Amino acid sequence: MPKLIPATAGLALLLSLAGLVHAEEKSVPLSVARAELLAKGWKPVETFGVDADGRRWNQQGNAGEIYRAGIIEVEECSGTGQNFCSFNYGRKGKCLLLQSRGEFKTGEYEPLVFRRSSTCPTSDLDQAAHQK
Structure with a gap:
């Protein structure tokens, strides 16, 4: 599992994350990517699907742990394989849209962001009424 690293370690890679990073770029810790996006004015968008029993995807399994850590923009996690x-x-x-792989455990390890795209959430997903 990736260990937490200082935010400065990945900043060089992230200077152009919001506009120029391509899927071929190196992976960076979620906390580093998120801090850079927030600094550039990007706002978290709470987006989620709902199971037949009414449970929200972003509050189950590892996605739930990420959500409870205050990262409300997590939509879902696969929960299997590379998570x-x-x-x-x-x-x-x-x-x-950021995509990551790897597990999350508050204060111990976090997923690595390996891809970004300008993809908007699909219309069959719910979006919270506000952006934080």
């Missing part, structure tokens, strides 16, 4: 997770952001009418 892929999706995170949604918005800024000036544009969307940004």
Whole structure:
């Protein structure tokens, strides 16, 4: 599992995250990617699907642990294999989707962001009424 590293370690890679990073770029810790996006004015967008029993995807399994840690933009995590997770952001009418792999445990380890795209959440997902 990836260990937490100082935010400065990945800043060089993230200077252009919100506009120029491609899928081929190196992976960076979620906390580093998130801090850089927030500093650039991107806002977390709470987005989630709902199971037939009414449980929200972003509050189950590892996604639930991420959500409870205050990262409300987590949409879901696969929970199997590499534990892929999706995170949604918005800024000036544009969307940004981060995808990560790896487990999350508060204060111990976090997933690595390996891809970003300008994909907006699909219409079959609910979005919270506000962006934090």
